[in-house]
Each structure stands twice: as C-alpha cells, then as structure tokens.
Amino acid sequence: MGNNLDALFNPENIAVVGASSNPLKAGYIILDNLLSIGYSKKIFPINIFKKEILGLKCYKKLSDIEDKIELIVLITPSKAIFHIMEDLEIRMAKKKDVKVIVCAAANYGETKTREGIKRQDCLINTAKRHGVRVVGPNCIGIIDNINRVDTTFVETLLPRESRGKKGGISFISQSGALAASILMMGASQPEPISMNKFISIGNMADVDFIDLLEYFERDENTKVIGMYMEGYHNGRKLIDTLARITKKKPVVVLKVGRSEIGAKAANSHTGSLAGADAVYDAAFRQYGIIRVYTIEEMMDTLQSLDGCILPKGNNVFILTQAGGPGIYCTDAYMDEKILKLPLISSETKKKLKELLPDMANVCSPEGYADITAAADVHHHVESLRMVMEDDAVDSVIFITVVPTFLPRKKLADELVRLLKDEGYGKKKPLYICIMAGNYVWECREILEKNGIRTYDTPLHCVKAAANMVKYKGFLNSMGGVE
Amino acid sequence: MGNNLDALFNPENIAVVGASSNPLKAGYIILDNLLSIGYSKKIFPINIFKKEILGLKCYKKLSDIEDKIELIVLITPSKAIFHIMEDLEIRMAKKKDVKVIVCAAANYGETKTREGIKRQDCLINTAKRHGVRVVGPNCIGIIDNINRVDTTFVETLLPRESRGKKGGISFISQSGALAASILMMGASQPEPISMNKFISIGNMADVDFIDLLEYFERDENTKVIGMYMEGYHNGRKLIDTLARITKKKPVVVLKVGRSEIGAKAANSHTGSLAGADAVYDAAFRQYGIIRVYTIEEMMDTLQSLDGCILPKGNNVFILTQAGGPGIYCTDAYMDEKILKLPLISSETKKKLKELLPDMANVCSPEGYADITAAADVHHHVESLRMVMEDDAVDSVIFITVVPTFLPRKKLADELVRLLKDEGYGKKKPLYICIMAGNYVWECREILEKNGIRTYDTPLHCVKAAANMVKYKGFLNSMGGVE
Incomplete structure (x- = not known):
C-alpha cells in the first residue's frame, strides 16, 4: 500500500482520461497544471476526438498506451466509468502497471442514488481486483510540490515561476471546495503558500484519512500535517493514529460539524457522521492535536509550525x-x-x-x-x-x-x-x-x-x-x- | 459649535502650516491628498523656503494670506507651535476667519512631559480665545467625501478616480494608527470602502467623541456611525449620547481595553482610563449599541448597515x-x-x-x-x-x-x-x-x-x-x- 501511495505522489507517467482542448474544462486545466508545475515524466491525454492537446499527443484508450502508466486521472462524465474500467481491465491484463487512480469526477456514491453507488462500486471493485488504489471520487485532485505533480483542476492565477515551491505542510481536505479555496487563498498571499503534499480525498471510497496520515507520518518531507474533516466512520482508529503521529510531528485539524445543525449538514454532504463533537474535542485536547476554528487560523498555524x-x-x-x-x-x-x-x-x-x-x-x-x-x-x-x-x-x-x-x-x-x-x-x-x-x-x-x-x-x-x-x-x- | 464643525468638514479655504516639497513628508502628502480628492476651494501652503509646491503658491505666514481661511492644518515640528499661535493671534485680530485647526503633529500632551503639555496648552488656549475649535493634536486628520476634503497624511494607493466616493458611514478613531490601517484596508477592497466622514481625534484636547457624535447625529448624510475607542473621561455622558443616537441611527463600537492588561496599555497610550469594561459592555447591550470585537467585523458591519x-x-x-x-x-x-x-x-x-x-x-x-x-x-x-x-x-x-x-x-x-x-x-x-x-x-x-x-x-x-x-x-x- 505504501508503494502505491508513493506512485500517487511520484508517479512514473500519468494518463488523463477525459482530457479536453477547451480551456474552460477541468480536463484541460489538469493538463495545464501538470505542465505548469513542471511534471518531468510523460503525460498521456485520453481523448477520442483530438490528436494533440497542449502539445501532448492524445490517445483513444488506456490500453493503447505503450509506455508504463502508474497514475490515472479520471475527469470524464461519470456514466463513462463502466467503459473506462473495461479498458483498464484490458490494460492491466497486459501491463499490470497502474498503481493509483485519482477520480476527480463527481456523481458517484455521494449522490446516494442507486446509479451513483453502482458507478462507484464498479470503479472501486475493478481497481481492487488489480491492486489499484483509488483517490476520490468527487475530489479535486492532488499536488506534490517535491515531485512536481499537480492533478487538480483548480485555477489559482499562481504565476508559473511560483509553482512547485516546496514546504513542509502536507494537507488533507474532505471538502473539494474548501481545498480549492485554500489553494486560491494560498496563491494570493504576499509569497504564495508553499506546501509539501496536498490532497482532496472526496468520497474516501478507498484511500482515506488513515492511509494518508500514516503516509505523512513516515514522509520525511512532511513537517506538519493539516486536515479539514467533516467526519470519519472509525473515529477511534482516527484518534489513535493522530495521537501516535502528533508526538512526532504536529497535526492541525479544522473539524466542522461542531454544532448539531452543522453535523446534520455534514451528514448530508459527505454522508459521514460527524460524530459527537465533544468526543472528538476531548480527544484532540488529550492527545495534543491542535484544533483550529477558522480557515485563517489553520493557515497561520500550519505556516508557523512549518517556518518557525x-x-x-x-x-x-x-x-x-x-x-x-x-x-x-x-x-x-x-x-x-x-x-x-x-x-x-x-x-x-x-x-x-x-x-x-x-x-x-x-x-x-x-x-x-x-x-x-x-x-x-x-x-x-x-x-x-x-x-x-x-x-x-x-x-x-x-x-x-x-x-x-x-x-x-x-x-x-x-x-x-x-x-x-x-x-x-x-x-x-x-x-x-x-x-x-x-x-x-x-x-x-x-x-x-x-x-x-x-x-x-x-x-x-x-x-x-x-x-x-x-x-x-x-x-x-x-x-x-x- | 455646530457651525465650527461645519467648517471642519466643509471649510472655505485651507491653510497647511508645515507644507513640504518632499514627497516622503506628511506636509507634502496632505497637499497631495487634498488635490487628489478634488477639494474645490483654495489651498494655501505655508513654507518659508518654497515659492510653490504642487502648483500651489506658498506663503510665509498665516497672517500674510489675504483670502478667507476657515481651516488650518498643522504639521510642523511641535516646538514651532508658540510661533504659529502668535501668528494666528495676528491673523485673528485682523480677519476673525479661522474656525478650526486640525493639529496632525504629535509630541504634545500625549508625551506626558511638561514641555508637551505646555505646547498643548498654548495651542488650545490660543484657539479658545478666538473661538477656534481644535482637532487633535496627535491625529492623522479628517476626510469628508461629500465635500471632498482630505487632510490626512495617509497614503493608501487609492487611485485618483476612486477618491471622494461617498457613503453613509461616518467614523471616529481614537488611534491614528488604527485609523490609518482602516483607510489602507478599505482602499484595498474589491471596491474601495466609501465613507461619508472620517476623523482621527488624537488627544481629544478639544473636539471629542461627544462633539462628533452630536454632529453625526444631525448630519443627514451619516447613515451609520463607527467608533474605535480606548477610553473617555466622561463615560456616563458618552453612553447617554450613544443611547440617544442609536435609536435613530446605528452606532458600531470597537472598544479596546477589554482585559485589565489591555486597559493598562490603553492608559499608557492615550492617557484615558478605559473604564471598567463590564460597565461599558452592559451599557452597550442595554442601549442597542453594536459592540464588535475585530477590525474586520467592524468594517463588515458598518458596510452592511450602510448598504443593506x-x-x-x-x-x-x-x-x-x-x-x-x-x-x-x-x-x-x-x-x-x-x-x-x-x-x-x-x-x-x-x-x-x-x-x-x-x-x-x-x-x-x-x-x-x-x-x-x-x-x-x-x-x-x-x-x-x-x-x-x-x-x-x-x-x-x-x-x-x-x-x-x-x-x-x-x-x-x-x-x-x-x-x-x-x-x-x-x-x-x-x-x-x-x-x-x-x-x-x-x-x-x-x-x-x-x-x-x-x-x-x-x-x-x-x-x-x-x-x-x-x-x-x-x-x-x-x-x-x-
């Protein structure tokens, strides 16, 4: 598993399924962000109509690509998932190379509809059969400034020369919108905020808080961990993990659903139970996990822990x-x-x-x-x-x-x-x-x-x-x- | 008195004593701000060495100016005050025209030194003898966006075309630095914050909270009043005034010295006793005076009350x-x-x-x-x-x-x-x-x-x-x- 997350943050070649030539589309911005940050290995856009996007040769199917691919980014309309997973099966039978999928597309399990759940099951079950880990669906992607990977479709207006600036903060967000806001706010600082790794985890259908926390625990480049969380199905295990990590490196948590009404909204959002906030709060205090209450306090605290x-x-x-x-x-x-x-x-x-x-x-x-x-x-x-x-x-x-x-x-x-x-x-x-x-x-x-x-x-x-x-x-x- | 404050905000001609040709000096920026906002009457810089600054003819003394002057801005080194007040005496004997002095210079009563107090006494006593009101000393000046007057020496980088934008907020600050910060923050908003009147009251050696509150109470262009306060010698009268006004128009107060230690710092600063905060707090609640706790909350609340x-x-x-x-x-x-x-x-x-x-x-x-x-x-x-x-x-x-x-x-x-x-x-x-x-x-x-x-x-x-x-x-x- 550790190896697969290595491939998430430092993949050998990336395929983008749903790549687009329209600058207003997420499938274009992902390519542009990968190029802007200076990703040094190969990028393969999958688009059946185009020959080339942003100077990158397009492919019709995952199974057409000869080179090794470790990471696949999915940004297609969700109904295409069945077809894409069939294509993945074909590829894996031959190549056995893909290690991680980042499913940025939405309209999966979070819809709580039968169709959405079916799509998510297809994605996760196919991936599992081949030992492929999945981030998302319904996320905005990941960034690694050490290895110069940016699979997000967020435009921050960050100048090209400021991309890929390394820092010691690794951040996990359960909300895509909040993750996007943080990227946009961070890019607008006097000196844009430098992160180490950044990940929007969406529905957590596979890769979840614990996986990433354990990864950041071992990651030498991660000096401080930040989390935005709404809820998690196994609060006990989460607290145990945080309590172990925070003895070695600080963890800063913005947990919402503090109020009963906020918890209800959180449940409607990610489907996860916010859990009795008082229980989390007591555990945070006991184990030295730094709880913050505003986005600004979170950013300031993370940067202070990183820089001072x-x-x-x-x-x-x-x-x-x-x-x-x-x-x-x-x-x-x-x-x-x-x-x-x-x-x-x-x-x-x-x-x-x-x-x-x-x-x-x-x-x-x-x-x-x-x-x-x-x-x-x-x-x-x-x-x-x-x-x-x-x-x-x-x-x-x-x-x-x-x-x-x-x-x-x-x-x-x-x-x-x-x-x-x-x-x-x-x-x-x-x-x-x-x-x-x-x-x-x-x-x-x-x-x-x-x-x-x-x-x-x-x-x-x-x-x-x-x-x-x-x-x-x-x-x-x-x-x-x- | 009301008439004199009319002359503060809408003076017929202004003299600036201590005008400078050096763009880094306050005595230059005041002239530049007056010109930038589009003050439509005459401006008389007083500078004994220069013939002209920013296209304005310079004078050597107040008593040399033939035209009527209603407002004098003082930005000279404080030791010159005795000489300037003698000159004022000469002018007033002949002209009887000056109604208000804005003393932006510092190093007066706030120093708590014998010399500082002597200088302040000279300023205030001379002015009083001639029925002239004094704002300050130790303030950053005033702005009236209706009448296009800006006597401050604050650079906000506000583009010339955005100056003099009228709004319904009238604001009083007991701290010059906080006043300057608000102007600079306001100028940096997506659309620069529009005020009606803005005043930094410094040492309140003459014109004080009550004078201004009563003025804003009657002022038809003032829709909402904002105040930053540290303390006031007559808390009872202040509360009575606020309680009367707030039935007609909202008053938003950022009062510092909430904590005992903060009150001590406030006392060292403006010399005013912060007063038992709990007493103020209870009065604010009872009389519907809106107490805010951060600069951001103050600006947001004032703008909401003005605009919605x-x-x-x-x-x-x-x-x-x-x-x-x-x-x-x-x-x-x-x-x-x-x-x-x-x-x-x-x-x-x-x-x-x-x-x-x-x-x-x-x-x-x-x-x-x-x-x-x-x-x-x-x-x-x-x-x-x-x-x-x-x-x-x-x-x-x-x-x-x-x-x-x-x-x-x-x-x-x-x-x-x-x-x-x-x-x-x-x-x-x-x-x-x-x-x-x-x-x-x-x-x-x-x-x-x-x-x-x-x-x-x-x-x-x-x-x-x-x-x-x-x-x-x-x-x-x-x-x-x-």
Whole structure:
C-alpha cells in the first residue's frame, strides 16, 4: 500500500482520461497544471476526438498506451466509468502497471442514488481486483510540490515561476471546495503558500484519512500535517493514529460539524457522521492535536509550525509601533489564557529606553512595549533585537503600521538583515504583522520571499502564537520530545 | 459649535502650516491628498523656503494670506507651535476667519512631559480665545467625501478616480494608527470602502467623541456611525449620547481595553482610563449599541448597515454552492445564538428541487441548501431568487466557490441583474461570499461596483448578519422605529 501511495505522489507517467482542448474544462486545466508545475515524466491525454492537446499527443484508450502508466486521472462524465474500467481491465491484463487512480469526477456514491453507488462500486471493485488504489471520487485532485505533480483542476492565477515551491505542510481536505479555496487563498498571499503534499480525498471510497496520515507520518518531507474533516466512520482508529503521529510531528485539524445543525449538514454532504463533537474535542485536547476554528487560523498555524522553531515556553512579548493596534492585540492575547506576558530584565528595559524616542512606552504593562509612530527603521530593528535577546522572552509578536515617512522597503530590508542574515528569525518564533492593505504589500513580499512569514492582523499573530505554545506544552508533557 | 464643525468638514479655504516639497513628508502628502480628492476651494501652503509646491503658491505666514481661511492644518515640528499661535493671534485680530485647526503633529500632551503639555496648552488656549475649535493634536486628520476634503497624511494607493466616493458611514478613531490601517484596508477592497466622514481625534484636547457624535447625529448624510475607542473621561455622558443616537441611527463600537492588561496599555497610550469594561459592555447591550470585537467585523458591519436594508427578523437562510464552506458557515452561525434557520414553504422547496441538480441538498437541515458544485449560473441566480422570495426568509447568506467551469464574469453579471436591475438586493439583506483569493477578485469587483457588497469568508457573513439582526431587534424593542 505504501508503494502505491508513493506512485500517487511520484508517479512514473500519468494518463488523463477525459482530457479536453477547451480551456474552460477541468480536463484541460489538469493538463495545464501538470505542465505548469513542471511534471518531468510523460503525460498521456485520453481523448477520442483530438490528436494533440497542449502539445501532448492524445490517445483513444488506456490500453493503447505503450509506455508504463502508474497514475490515472479520471475527469470524464461519470456514466463513462463502466467503459473506462473495461479498458483498464484490458490494460492491466497486459501491463499490470497502474498503481493509483485519482477520480476527480463527481456523481458517484455521494449522490446516494442507486446509479451513483453502482458507478462507484464498479470503479472501486475493478481497481481492487488489480491492486489499484483509488483517490476520490468527487475530489479535486492532488499536488506534490517535491515531485512536481499537480492533478487538480483548480485555477489559482499562481504565476508559473511560483509553482512547485516546496514546504513542509502536507494537507488533507474532505471538502473539494474548501481545498480549492485554500489553494486560491494560498496563491494570493504576499509569497504564495508553499506546501509539501496536498490532497482532496472526496468520497474516501478507498484511500482515506488513515492511509494518508500514516503516509505523512513516515514522509520525511512532511513537517506538519493539516486536515479539514467533516467526519470519519472509525473515529477511534482516527484518534489513535493522530495521537501516535502528533508526538512526532504536529497535526492541525479544522473539524466542522461542531454544532448539531452543522453535523446534520455534514451528514448530508459527505454522508459521514460527524460524530459527537465533544468526543472528538476531548480527544484532540488529550492527545495534543491542535484544533483550529477558522480557515485563517489553520493557515497561520500550519505556516508557523512549518517556518518557525517551537517556543521554549509561553512567554510572548508584544512589541508594537502603533498604540491602537497594540492594545487591540493585547485584548486578543488575554483571551488566550495560555499566553504569558514576560518580565524582561531591567537591563533590557534600560537599553530600550536609551534607544527609543522619549514617548515610547517600555513595559507598561510588563511584556508590552510601544515604540511609537516616531520610531525610525533603526528603532524598529534594534528594539526587536533587544527583546529577542532577553532570556525571559520565548516568542515575540511585532506590529507596525508603516507611516508614510518610514521608508518601507528599507524597513523590510533591515528586518531581513536581522532575521535572516543574522539568524534571529530562527532563534525564537516571531509573528510579524505589518498593517495594512496594498500599501504594505511590497514590504510583506520582501520579508516573505526571505522566509519570514507575515500575518494579516494582530489577531492572526495571537492565534498562531497560542497554538505554537499549546503544541510545545503538549510535547513537554510527553517528556520533552522536540 | 455646530457651525465650527461645519467648517471642519466643509471649510472655505485651507491653510497647511508645515507644507513640504518632499514627497516622503506628511506636509507634502496632505497637499497631495487634498488635490487628489478634488477639494474645490483654495489651498494655501505655508513654507518659508518654497515659492510653490504642487502648483500651489506658498506663503510665509498665516497672517500674510489675504483670502478667507476657515481651516488650518498643522504639521510642523511641535516646538514651532508658540510661533504659529502668535501668528494666528495676528491673523485673528485682523480677519476673525479661522474656525478650526486640525493639529496632525504629535509630541504634545500625549508625551506626558511638561514641555508637551505646555505646547498643548498654548495651542488650545490660543484657539479658545478666538473661538477656534481644535482637532487633535496627535491625529492623522479628517476626510469628508461629500465635500471632498482630505487632510490626512495617509497614503493608501487609492487611485485618483476612486477618491471622494461617498457613503453613509461616518467614523471616529481614537488611534491614528488604527485609523490609518482602516483607510489602507478599505482602499484595498474589491471596491474601495466609501465613507461619508472620517476623523482621527488624537488627544481629544478639544473636539471629542461627544462633539462628533452630536454632529453625526444631525448630519443627514451619516447613515451609520463607527467608533474605535480606548477610553473617555466622561463615560456616563458618552453612553447617554450613544443611547440617544442609536435609536435613530446605528452606532458600531470597537472598544479596546477589554482585559485589565489591555486597559493598562490603553492608559499608557492615550492617557484615558478605559473604564471598567463590564460597565461599558452592559451599557452597550442595554442601549442597542453594536459592540464588535475585530477590525474586520467592524468594517463588515458598518458596510452592511450602510448598504443593506435591515432584516424583518432573525431568520437567516444559508444558501451554498460548496459543501465544506457551507458546513463551516453553519457552525459559525450556530455560535450566534440570535440567528434562526428559517422553515421555508413546501412550495419553495419543491421549486428548488425542480430547479437544482439531483445531488442538491434542499433543507437538510431546515434553512440550509447546498446547490452543489454542479450548479451553473442559472442555478445560482434562480435558487437565490426563490429563497429570497420565500416569506419565511428575512436574510440570506450566499456562498459560492467559483469552479473553473463556471464562467465567473457571467455569474457576477447575472447576480447584478437579479440584485440590482430587478431590485432583489434592496428587498432583504444578502451576505455574499465568493471564495477565494485573487481568482474571484474580478467577480467581486463587478458586484461591488454595482453596489452589492461581498464578504471575505463565510464567518464574515455570519458576523455581519448577526449584528444586523441584533440592531433590528433593539429597534423593535424600542417600539419599531426604522
């Protein structure tokens, strides 16, 4: 089984059944995405009417292709499944090469109609007979940025040169729409979000949460796992798997169906029982699985776990250049009972007071400093250095509303110098919020292109900081694995 | 006093003391903003070294200007205040024309130094002797989109043609940085946020919350009032004023210093006591003042109150094209205890089932429908029409993750036809979320340019819908004012 999932993420040649020459069709976009990401092996479009699509030679049937095929992507109208499975039988009798099918097409078991179930049974049973694993049906596909595979039909407007950027996040989504949204949101960040592997699992008629979690558990390139889930038929086994993994690498879960009505909607959607949410919630807490409540919190938390080292403890300093946003941040911070404003040394306080404009507020309250709008680039960078150097500080939230008279490119460059060149960004977790809108976009881009993550609002910083602290606390309680 | 604030928002001629020819300086950006917004009367830059800035003739002193001046903007280094006030005395002895000063410069009372307080006293006392009102010091200025006045030194990258767009929101901020952030965020929306009046009140050494609230209470162009506040010396009077206004027009408040530590930071910032938050909170609830907790919720709520009619009641239907985001929305919805999923008629259900793809989920749970990813533009638009026409429905949350094969421009155009041309957008409040990122930006722009507000995420829709329902409930409890 492990080998078959290897072929899912790193297949030797791919056939796309239902390939299209119409740029508005999913069967075209899949080919375009595979080419754009730079998939290096062969792609075989199956289309009975066309000779060539996007420069790729078309075939009429799977059984016509001489080369080895390890992965088949299905994007045909669902009623064609019987015919395609017959063709697969013919191929497998000769070649025995196909290892995985990604069935992106919908209109299968999720319809709960007799026809839909029959189609799904045909797909799964034929595949099983030949030892072929199936992802989906009713999914949007998979992405592997390490091996440069993208079988999704999602258009993200991501520029070609940004495709295939590797990261440590592997993500599983039970909803195709949510998966697509995450790809589109991720592509619109100052620096597009870099994932390792990404998979939309659709109906989970075969490959399911457990298969993928076990795969990501072993995968060296997966540093952190994210999941969007509605429900799973074997909650006990899922929790056991998550509990085992999360001791080694963090797992972040956005589980919906929290409310009874939400659970009912989830049941109507994927047919899976959401399960008593309280049971899941208790298990998540007990086993250190990080539960998040919004899409934004999920993305911020995953990126923080991927990009920052874990904090030593729960002492998070708030360093702000802007009074209002700083106070706003403090309120959100106090809502997270786990965070603690650190008591920095009188020496650090003295150094900050010497450095900063007269008006600056150094540590009233403790663990909080406002360098004020009069702060120049040097004040920004050096105060951040001083706070990060203080032993009482485990993490820093850093907020600035770049005023007109502060050269924002210079600010970004100097922050890169401190955080990247001097290595401060790797010493302690840092959550930078540069407000707001398009005006500061260039500044955020410079930081993010240099591996320094920025957060949309102070609240986003707080949520990410709290989740990092929670996970570290869990590891400590397990005996200090890191 | 009322007259003086008229001169603040609609001054006959403006002098800018501290005008600069350096595009990086606030004294330049103020002139540029005044010109960009299309201020139609005269602008007099005061700069002793320059003959002309941005085509405007410079003057050496206030007392040199022959024309009438009603508004003075101060953006000089604070130590120059004594000299400027002497010059003002000379001018007022002759002309008696100045009505308001906006002191954007900082380094006054907020420093809590003897020098700072002395400077502020000089400014305020001189102004008072001549019946001149003062906004600030330590603020970022004011905007009036009706009269095309912009005295701020905030660069938003807003294109010139989008400046001066009128709306019904009047906003007061006690934090300059938060005010600047809101302007920058607002300018980055699919359609830049349109305000009526916008004011950063800084130290409130003279013009304060009460003055402005009373002004906005009478101002016919103000449909809804937004406030960011840290604290106020006379909480009782503030609450009395708010309680009177909110019976006539809604007031949305983001009050920070919720936590004890946040209150301490607020006190260090503006020197104002945040006051026992619980007291404010109880008063806000009692008097129907809408309290919000995030910047995003504030902006969404203000725009909903400005752009939508109030709902008849609390029955909010969830119509989604995407299962995952729909369930996610439902969870957030159920957190808002005030919202109620409506029971639509069996006739509407029948019509929806006839219209929609077989897979569609019509009303499981009640008040929720998933038109599925198979829905085309016609399904989107007509299902929305059917739901909006049902008498049990007071408002609709509408979510779609535009798939590749759905022509997104056509979807936007057809929605405009229903909501604007056929007038459905004015019949009941509608909260549209089109997910996600840059991919759907064009679609959102088309809607917003046609006066149909879109929301970033399902959660944003829910928060806005709940606040609208709360305000309507308050009005009903007052005897049904509308």
